[in-house]
Amino acid sequence: MDNIIFLDNNATTRVAPEVIEEMLPFLTDRYGNPSSMHTFGGSVARKINEARERVASLLGCEPDEILFTSCGTESDNTAVKGTLAMYATKRKVVTTRVEHPAVLATCRDLERQGYSVHEISVNRGGQLDMDELGIRIDDNTALVSVMWANNETGTIFPVEQIAELSKARGAVFHTDAVQAIGKIPINLKNSAIDLLSLSGHKLHAPKGVGALFVRRGTRVATFMHGGHQEFGRRGGTENVPGIIALGKACQMAQKYMEEENTKVRLLRDRLEQGILSSCPDCFVNGDVTNRLPNTSNISFEFIEGESILMLLDQFGICASSGSACTSGSLEPSHVLRAMGVPFTAAHGSVRYSLSRYNTVEEIDFTIKQMAPIVNRLRQLSPFVQSGV
Ligand SMILES: *Cc1c(COP(=O)(O)O)cnc(C)c1O
Numbered sequence: 399m400d401n402i403i404f405l406d407n408n409a410t411t412r413v414a415p416e417v418i419e420e421m422l423p424f425l426t427d428r429y430g431n432p433s434s435m436h437t438f439g440g441s442v443a444r445k446i447n448e449a450r451e452r453v454a455s456l457l458g459c460e461p462d463e464i465l466f467t468s469c470g471t472e473s474d475n476t477a478v479k480g481t482l483a484m485y486a487t488k489r490k491v492v493t494t495r496v497e498h499p500a501v502l503a504t505c506r507d508l509e510r511q512g513y514s515v516h517e518i519s520v521n522r523g524g525q526l527d528m529d530e531l532g533i534r535i536d537d538n539t540a541l542v543s544v545m546w547a548n549n550e551t552g553t554i555f556p557v558e559q560i561a562e563l564s565k566a567r568g569a570v571f572h573t574d575a576v577q578a579i580g581k582i583p584i585n586l587k588n589s590a591i592d593l594l595s596l597s598g599h600k601l602h603a604p605k606g607v608g609a610l611f612v613r614r615g616t617r618v619a620t621f622m623h624g625g626h627q628e629f630g631r632r633g634g635t636e637n638v639p640g641i642i643a644l645g646k647a648c649q650m651a652q653k654y655m656e657e658e659n660t661k662v663r664l665l666r667d668r669l670e671q672g673i674l675s676s677c678p679d680c681f682v683n684g685d686v687t688n689r690l691p692n693t694s695n696i697s698f699e700f701i702e703g704e705s706i707l708m709l710l711d712q713f714g715i716c717a718s719s720g721s722a723c724t725s726g727s728l729e730p731s732h733v734l735r736a737m738g739v740p741f742t743a744a745h746g747s748v749r750y751s752l753s754r755y756n757t758v759e760e761i762d763f764t765i766k767q768m769a770p771i772v773n774r775l776r777q778l779s780p781f782v783q784s785g786v
Contacts, residue, residue, distance in 0.1 A: 401714040402714050402716060403713070403714055403715045403716065403756075403760045403763065403764060404716050404753070404755070404756070405669075405715060405716060405717045405750045405751060405752060405756070405760075405764065406716045406717055406718050406749075406751060407600075407692060407751040407752055407753040408549045408550075408552075408577060408600070408692075408693060408718070408749065408751035409718055409751070410599045410600065410605065411599060411600060411601065411602045411753055412602060412753070412755055413602060413603065413604050413643070414602040414603075414646075414647060414650060416646060416650060417602060417603055417604075417643045417646045417647050417650070418643075420642055420643060420645075420646040421604075421639040421640070421642050421643040421646070422639075424442065424445070424638045424639040424642055425639050428441070428442060428445075430442045431635060432446050432635075432636055432638065433625065433626075433627065433635070442638055445638075445642050446466075446636060446638065446641055446642070447461070448642075448645060449466075449641045449642050449644060449645025449646075450462075450464050450466075450641075450645070451645075452645035452646070452648045452649045452652075453596075453609055453644060453645060453648045455648070455649070455652060456579070456580075456584070456648040456649070456651055456652045457584050457585075457586050457594070457611055458584065458585035458586050458587045459586040459587065459611055459613075460614065462614070462629065463586075463611055463612055463613060463614060464609050464610075464611060465609065465610045465611075465612060465628045465629070465631055465632055466607065466608070466609050466628060466632070466636065466637070466641050466644070467607075467608040467609060467610055467621075467632065468606055468607065468608060468637065469597055469598075469599075469605070469606065469607070469608045470498075470500060470574070470576040470595055470596065470597030470600070470608045471500040471597075471608075472608060472610075472621075473595035473596065473597070473608045473609065473610040474498070474500035474501050474504060474543075474572075474574055474595045475500065475504050475621075476610055476618065476621040476632075477543070477572040477593040477595060477610060477618070478491070478501060478504045478505065478508070478541060478543055478572065479504065479508075479619070480618035480619040480620075480621055481540060481541045481570050481572065481593070481616075481617070481618055481619075482508065482513065482540055482541060483619035484617040484618065484619055485540040488538055488539065488540035489512065489513050489514060489538070489540070490513065490514045490515075490516070490536070490538045490539045490540060491505055491508060491513055491514070491515045491516070491539070491540065491541050491542075491543065492515075492516045492518065492531070492534045492535050492539055492541070492542045492543075492569070493505050493515065493516070493517055493518070493542070493543045493544065494517060494518045494519075494520065494526060494544055494545070494555075495517040495518065495519055495520060495732070495733075495736035496520055496524070496545070496548055496550075496553075496732070496733045496736050496737075497517075497543070497544075497545055497574065498545065498549055498574055498576070500574065500595075501543050501545070501574055502517075502732075505517075505543070516534045518530050518531050518534065518544075519736065520553075520736050520737055521737070521738075522737055522738050522739075523553075523684070523685045523737075524548065524551050524553035524683070524684040524685045524733075524737050525553065525555075525685055525688070526544070526555055526556075526560075528556075531560060531563065532563065535563055535564055535567045535569055536567060537567060537568060539564075539567060539568075539569040540569060540570065541569060541570050541571075541572060542560065542561075542563075542564040542569050542570070542571050542572070543571075543572040543573070543574070544557055544560050544571075544572075544573055544574075545557075545573060545574040545575075545576075545577070546573050546574065546575040546577065546578035546582065546594075547575075547577040547578040547581070547582065547690050548577070548684070548733060549576070549577050550683075550684075550695055550720050550731055550733040550734070550749055551683050551684030551685070551689070551693065551695045551733060551734075551737075551749075552577075552684055552689040552690035552692070552693025552694070552695065552751075553684040553685040553688060553689060554578070554582065554685070554688040554689060554690065557571075557573045557591065558589060558590070558591070561573070561589060561590035561591045561592075562590045564590070565590040570592045570593065570616065571590060571591055571592050571593070572591075572592065572593035572594070572595070573591055573593070573594050573595070574595045575594045575595060575596055576595060576596055576597045576600050577600060577690060577693075578690075579596045579597075579600070579601055579648075579651065580600075580601045580602075580647075580648075580651035580655060580658075581655070581659060581690050581691060581692060582690070583655065586611060586613070591611075591613070592612075592613045592616045593610065593611060593612055593613070593616060593618070594610070594611040595608065595609075595610055595611075596608060596609050596610075596611075598640060598643060598644040598647060601644070601647045601648070601651060602647050602650070602651075602753075603640070603643040603644045603646070603647035604639075604640055604643055606637060606640050607637050607640030607641055607643065607644045608644075609644065612631075618631070620632070622634055654754070658754045659691045660691075661754060662691050662692045662752050662753065662754060662756070663691035663692075665752055665756055665757075665758065665761050666691060666692055666693070666694050666750070666752050668758070668761050668762075668765075669694060669750060669752070669761045669764060669765060670682060670694045670696070670750075672761070672762070672765030672768075673696060673765060673768050674696075676765065676768060676769040677698065677768055677769050677772045678772075679698065679699040679700065680696050680697060680698045680699065680746075680772070681696070681697055681743070682694065682695065682696055682697075683695040683696070683697055683734060683737065683739060683747060684737075692751055692752040692753065693749065693750070693751045693752075694749070694750045694751075695720070695734075695747060695748070695749045695750075696747065696748055696750070697734075697739060697743035697744065697746050697747045698743075698746040698747075698748065698772055698775075699742055699743050699746060700742055700746065700776060700779045701745075701746045701772065701775040701776055701779050702719075702745050702746060702775075703719030703720065703745060703746050703747050703748050704719055705775050706719070706746070706748050706771055706772070706775065707719055707748065709767075709771045709774070709775070710764075710767065710771065713763070713767050715763075715764055715767065717748050717749060717750050717751075718748070718749045718751070719731075719747055719748055719749065720733060720734055720744070720747050720749065730744035730745050730747075731744060731747065734747055750764075
């Protein structure tokens, strides 16, 4: 796996060597249970506290506002279901059409249970209809859940503004910040955000650990009954190595965010410009000004994203397409569909997502492969041949 060019960092990331070094002792010698009375366990509990402080420091909140979970999906589920469980009368949720399935599928399950769910639309540029939001958030709304940055296009939403709007109408505000963490500076101290989800493996920590920020005073139902772990809100012996890793990853993100964003943005722009100038009939999806520095979503007309990925794969280049190939029929991405991207272009979309570990050489190699791949596939395309 030496020759992998990994441009799929919104799907997952390499664990940073510094993070591995920090967590390793807790997989070997320091295996104590943090709940134990002895010093051997107690020293592990202190490392968990340190990790909690590191996550809190990155977010600008208090350590006791951070609850460790098993992943971003668990954080999202807990925020949404745990909030609604605290309201007997308010039965309305407002979210968006472009959320990650961790929020969307949860909301659709609530709908089956009789809740009313409103999914706010986005425009062609991927931005939310703020007028619709203003109308939909009302006194009956228990929860508003809007992601900070979109995983497919990188489009950033004005979450602070939406949080203020929610607060004014008495609704709890949750944001899925899985893609924003480590890429966008966040300070929750003087913010109206009540709940925020994050995930370790999108931030150079391992898979299987996440966190949920719960502002002091925000009511969320206990998500796992059991021991007193996580302030009694989520029982179960802690994923100690994962939590320590997440703490280290957050510490590194805080220290290097600016420097890293500058580097990654340059590489992303180089890749995007290189592709746009060498491949005909392609365009960028999403809001190119309010966008994560690492993400580029490009639609190639008349060809399928999956075919591009398969050919890139032969060079060891990993990218992603928005479509999910289910039962033989290709469903275009719900995000691009919500944006009104035409059918042929939505099918031909590829998401490139970079990290600090990418190099100029990798980017230039990728650019070089793209035009021959696109030209070859276009020659085979039924759309082009029939003149559509
Ligand atoms: C990856 C992702 C999730 C899910 O996180 P997991 O830790 O993989 O469960 C949720 N929301 C967004 C925006 C994501 O990109």
